[in-house]
Amino acid sequence: MQMPSVQVRYNEGLDKEDKDLWCSYGEKVESLFVKEVAPKIELNVEINPEKKTNKYAHDLIMDENKRADLKLQSRPFFMSAKYGCDPNKTVSFNKKDYDRYKKLYPDIHIIFWVNWKKESAYGVSVEKKNGVWIFTMKDIDDQIKTAPLHEYKNRVNDNKGNAKDSYLLHLKDSNRFA
Numbered sequence: 001m002q003m004p005s006v007q008v009r010y011n012e013g014l015d016k017e018d019k020d021l022w023c024s025y026g027e028k029v030e031s032l033f034v035k036e037v038a039p040k041i042e043l044n045v046e047i048n049p050e051k052k053t054n055k056y057a058h059d060l061i062m063d064e065n066k067r068a069d070l071k072l073q074s075r076p077f078f079m080s081a082k083y084g085c086d087p088n089k090t091v092s093f094n095k096k097d098y099d100r101y102k103k104l105y106p107d108i109h110i111i112f113w114v115n116w117k118k119e120s121a122y123g124v125s126v127e128k129k130n131g132v133w134i135f136t137m138k139d140i141d142d143q144i145k146t147a148p149l150h151e152y153k154n155r156v157n158d159n160k161g162n163a164k165d166s167y168l169l170h171l172k173d174s175n176r177f178a
Contacts, residue, residue: 003178034046043111069097073091073114077092078126079122080148093110112135115129134175
Protein backbone atom coordinates (compact mmCIF):
# COMPACT_ATOMS: atom_id res chain seq x y z
CA MET A 1 0.00 0.00 0.00
CA GLN A 2 1.50 3.32 -1.04
CA MET A 3 1.27 6.43 1.09
CA PRO A 4 -0.46 9.39 -0.51
CA SER A 5 1.60 12.49 -1.01
CA VAL A 6 -0.11 14.83 1.44
CA GLN A 7 1.73 18.07 2.09
CA VAL A 8 2.03 19.07 5.72
CA ARG A 9 3.49 22.28 7.03
CA TYR A 10 6.95 21.42 8.24
CA ASN A 11 6.54 23.29 11.53
CA GLU A 12 8.25 26.35 10.12
CA GLY A 13 7.72 29.40 12.26
CA LEU A 14 6.17 27.53 15.19
CA ASP A 15 7.69 28.35 18.57
CA LYS A 16 8.75 24.98 20.00
CA GLU A 17 7.92 26.17 23.50
CA ASP A 18 4.37 27.46 22.77
CA LYS A 19 2.21 24.53 23.84
CA ASP A 20 -1.13 26.19 22.97
CA LEU A 21 0.04 26.88 19.43
CA TRP A 22 1.18 23.26 19.06
CA CYS A 23 -2.16 21.95 20.36
CA SER A 24 -3.98 24.05 17.76
CA TYR A 25 -1.59 22.83 15.05
CA GLY A 26 -2.19 19.25 16.24
CA GLU A 27 -5.95 19.57 15.75
CA LYS A 28 -5.38 20.60 12.12
CA VAL A 29 -3.01 17.69 11.60
CA GLU A 30 -5.51 15.22 13.08
CA SER A 31 -8.23 16.47 10.73
CA LEU A 32 -5.92 16.31 7.72
CA PHE A 33 -4.83 12.79 8.62
CA VAL A 34 -8.40 11.51 9.09
CA LYS A 35 -9.72 13.16 5.91
CA GLU A 36 -6.80 12.81 3.51
CA VAL A 37 -4.39 10.09 4.62
CA ALA A 38 -6.33 7.40 6.48
CA PRO A 39 -8.90 6.71 3.71
CA LYS A 40 -6.16 6.34 1.10
CA ILE A 41 -4.25 3.76 3.15
CA GLU A 42 -7.43 2.02 4.34
CA LEU A 43 -6.89 2.89 8.00
CA ASN A 44 -10.22 3.08 9.80
CA VAL A 45 -9.96 6.09 12.13
CA GLU A 46 -12.11 9.00 13.23
CA ILE A 47 -11.62 11.96 15.54
CA ASN A 48 -12.47 11.03 19.12
CA PRO A 49 -15.82 12.75 19.89
CA GLU A 50 -14.58 13.45 23.43
CA LYS A 51 -12.11 15.96 21.93
CA LYS A 52 -15.00 18.42 21.55
CA THR A 53 -15.12 18.89 25.32
CA ASN A 54 -11.64 17.75 26.37
CA LYS A 55 -8.73 18.88 24.19
CA TYR A 56 -6.42 16.53 26.11
CA ALA A 57 -8.44 13.38 25.34
CA HIS A 58 -6.80 10.84 23.04
CA ASP A 59 -7.02 11.95 19.42
CA LEU A 60 -8.65 9.12 17.52
CA ILE A 61 -10.87 6.06 17.56
CA MET A 62 -9.40 3.28 15.41
CA ASP A 63 -11.39 0.34 14.03
CA GLU A 64 -14.52 1.67 15.77
CA ASN A 65 -13.45 0.85 19.34
CA LYS A 66 -9.67 1.21 19.85
CA ARG A 67 -8.13 4.27 21.43
CA ALA A 68 -5.39 5.88 19.37
CA ASP A 69 -3.24 8.99 19.46
CA LEU A 70 -1.61 10.57 16.44
CA LYS A 71 1.96 11.80 16.47
CA LEU A 72 3.10 13.69 13.38
CA GLN A 73 6.85 13.68 12.86
CA SER A 74 7.34 16.28 10.13
CA ARG A 75 11.00 16.88 10.92
CA PRO A 76 13.63 14.29 11.70
CA PHE A 77 15.21 14.22 15.13
CA PHE A 78 18.72 14.98 13.87
CA MET A 79 20.21 14.85 17.36
CA SER A 80 19.29 11.16 17.61
CA ALA A 81 22.60 10.36 15.90
CA LYS A 82 24.29 11.63 19.08
CA TYR A 83 22.60 8.74 20.91
CA GLY A 84 23.63 6.11 18.36
CA CYS A 85 20.22 6.11 16.64
CA ASP A 86 19.69 6.42 12.90
CA PRO A 87 17.83 9.74 12.30
CA ASN A 88 16.25 8.15 9.20
CA LYS A 89 14.52 5.56 11.41
CA THR A 90 13.98 7.36 14.72
CA VAL A 91 11.00 9.23 16.17
CA SER A 92 10.70 11.04 19.47
CA PHE A 93 7.98 10.20 21.98
CA ASN A 94 7.43 12.45 24.99
CA LYS A 95 8.00 10.73 28.32
CA LYS A 96 5.18 12.85 29.71
CA ASP A 97 2.78 11.34 27.13
CA TYR A 98 4.06 7.84 27.82
CA ASP A 99 3.46 8.21 31.57
CA ARG A 100 -0.01 9.67 30.98
CA TYR A 101 -1.05 6.93 28.55
CA LYS A 102 0.18 4.18 30.88
CA LYS A 103 -2.04 5.60 33.60
CA LEU A 104 -5.16 6.60 31.60
CA TYR A 105 -5.09 4.52 28.42
CA PRO A 106 -2.89 1.43 28.82
CA ASP A 107 -4.50 -0.12 25.73
CA ILE A 108 -3.94 2.89 23.44
CA HIS A 109 -2.32 2.64 20.01
CA ILE A 110 0.17 5.30 19.00
CA ILE A 111 0.09 6.21 15.31
CA PHE A 112 3.24 7.87 14.05
CA TRP A 113 2.70 9.69 10.77
CA VAL A 114 6.22 10.32 9.55
CA ASN A 115 6.29 12.85 6.74
CA TRP A 116 9.53 14.72 6.33
CA LYS A 117 11.47 16.05 3.40
CA LYS A 118 15.05 15.28 2.46
CA GLU A 119 17.21 17.68 4.39
CA SER A 120 20.40 18.15 6.37
CA ALA A 121 21.06 19.79 9.71
CA TYR A 122 23.74 19.57 12.41
CA GLY A 123 25.96 17.68 9.97
CA VAL A 124 23.36 14.92 9.53
CA SER A 125 21.43 14.16 6.34
CA VAL A 126 18.12 12.31 6.11
CA GLU A 127 16.14 10.99 3.18
CA LYS A 128 12.52 11.92 2.46
CA LYS A 129 10.16 9.71 4.47
CA ASN A 130 6.39 9.36 4.31
CA GLY A 131 4.65 6.53 6.12
CA VAL A 132 2.51 5.40 9.03
CA TRP A 133 3.71 3.20 11.88
CA ILE A 134 1.35 1.92 14.57
CA PHE A 135 2.67 0.96 18.01
CA THR A 136 0.83 -0.67 20.89
CA MET A 137 1.87 0.33 24.39
CA LYS A 138 3.57 -3.08 24.66
CA ASP A 139 5.66 -2.22 21.58
CA ILE A 140 6.67 1.03 23.22
CA ASP A 141 7.29 -0.61 26.61
CA ASP A 142 9.65 -3.07 24.92
CA GLN A 143 11.63 -0.27 23.25
CA ILE A 144 11.73 2.01 26.27
CA LYS A 145 13.73 -0.59 28.20
CA THR A 146 16.76 0.41 26.14
CA ALA A 147 15.67 3.65 24.41
CA PRO A 148 17.71 6.79 24.96
CA LEU A 149 15.92 9.57 26.84
CA HIS A 150 16.66 13.01 25.42
CA GLU A 151 16.25 15.98 27.78
CA TYR A 152 15.27 19.31 26.23
CA LYS A 153 17.72 21.87 27.58
CA ASN A 154 15.34 24.78 26.83
CA ARG A 155 12.60 23.21 28.96
CA VAL A 156 14.41 22.44 32.20
CA ASN A 157 12.48 25.18 34.02
CA ASP A 158 9.37 25.08 31.81
CA ASN A 159 6.09 25.80 33.57
CA LYS A 160 3.85 25.85 30.45
CA GLY A 161 3.20 22.11 30.41
CA ASN A 162 5.71 21.24 27.70
CA ALA A 163 7.39 17.84 27.77
CA LYS A 164 10.85 18.04 29.30
CA ASP A 165 12.18 14.85 27.74
CA SER A 166 11.46 12.30 25.03
CA TYR A 167 12.31 8.69 24.33
CA LEU A 168 13.90 7.92 20.98
CA LEU A 169 12.01 5.06 19.33
CA HIS A 170 13.02 2.95 16.36
CA LEU A 171 10.63 2.75 13.40
CA LYS A 172 10.53 -1.02 12.97
CA ASP A 173 9.25 -2.58 9.77
CA SER A 174 6.95 -4.78 11.89
CA ASN A 175 5.10 -1.62 13.04
CA ARG A 176 4.77 -0.10 9.58
CA PHE A 177 1.17 0.20 8.41
CA ALA A 178 1.70 2.05 5.13
